[in-house]
Amino acid sequence: MSTRAVQKMKLSDLGEFGLIDLLKKQARGSFSGIQGIGDDTAVLPLSAKKHLLLTTDMLLEGVHFTLKMPAKGIGHKAIASSISDIAAMGGIPKYAVISLGAPSTVSWRVISQIYQGIRKTAKKFHVGIVGGDTIKSQKIIINVALLGEVKRDEAVYRNGARAGDQVFVTGPLGRSLSSGWHLRFVPRIAQAQYLAGKHKPTAMIDISDGLAADLGHILRESRVGAMIEESSIPRRGKAYLKDALYDGEDFELLFTIPASRAQKLMGKNTRCYRFYRIGEVVAKEKGLQLKTSNGHLKKITIKGYIHF
Ligand SMILES: [Mg+2]
Incomplete structure (x- = not known):
């Protein structure tokens, strides 16, 4: 064009x-970093042993939340979605700056509850809030910028998946918005640490746009295809398959791992965490396919949340 x-x-x-x-x-x-735009976070040089991770997320009233939702939950989501991106790199979060835009008509109570939600989650994940900015705006806007770090040999990108790798998720998917999960989810830092340290995933992302779209990002960056199995995809409550594929905001980790190491993640060997195998990586030409419960192969469209 x-x-x-x-x-x-x-x-x-x-x-x-x-x-x-x-x-x-x-x-x-x-840009002279290690990984630029297009992964869950930017990856920057820090020391001989560690990389610095940097990510930012913006929530806008009327688009990502409404004031009918619990304000503390909105605050939680604002910082937890960034913490989730740090988890997707295999890292740990460290410091955040929080910026807020709000109309002058908004009450202090709402703002203070949003901040309480932010602070509580920051504390839980040992994130120091070290600054920020405030402006007057038409709607409430919350922006979190978060710094983290990752051991150089534990960083996991989106581009390392290879044909034959097994595809996993860390929890049930679908209906995050209608169930309220998107306001109380737990970023999978602990699972990511366990995986990156012991099991070396080849690619990882957190599910924000939906399983189909986020798996699509791994496939695109890794230049591979995947086959996922309808009967293996864990679903939240009464979620349908389409909800699990396309709803988004699950904030579970989606990762790939060679078949030789996948066995150890299933069954009794993982005392503390549960990992769900949902399919495998195949050649690029096959695209993204779904094996239905009755054994048919169906092509799935890589779509998810439409931002614009
Ligand atoms: Mg992400």
Whole structure:
């Protein structure tokens, strides 16, 4: 497409990932880190043994939350979704800055409860809140920027999945929004530490846009395909298959691991955590396929939450 045609496009034509691709092109050359835009966090040089992780997330009233939801839960979500991104790299969170935009008509009670939610979760995960900014805005906006670190030999990216690897998730999927899970989920830092330290996943991401979309990111970055099994995908409550595939905001980890190491994650050997094997990585040409409960193979569309 010509540059001029691109200039005229609206964000709704580009979609979130089209937009990220264009921003990534503009940023080319300005970046000298280890991993730039396009993984769960940026990965930057820190020391001989560790990388620095940096991520940011923004929640907007009316888009990501409404004031009918419990304000403490909104605060929890604002920081926990960033902590979840640090987990997806195999790292641990360290320091956050919190910025807030709000209309002058909002009561202090609402703001203080949002902050209480943020602080409680920060404390639980040993994250120091070290600053931030406030502005007046039309709707409430909460922005969290979070720094973390990861041992260099434990960092897990999206691009390491290979054909034959087994695909796992850390918990049930679907209906996160309707069940309220998105306001109280536990970022899987402990599981990620256990996996990165002992079992070396080849690729990992946290499920924010939905299983199909987030597995799609791993497949795209790793240049592979995958086959997932309907009967193996754990679902939350009464969630249907389509909910588990497309709802998003589950904040479970989705990872791949060579078949030789996968066995150890199943059954009795994992005393503390439960891991669900949902399928396997296949050649790129096969794309993303679903093996239905009656054994048929069906192609699935890689779609999820539409941001624009
Ligand atoms: Mg993520």
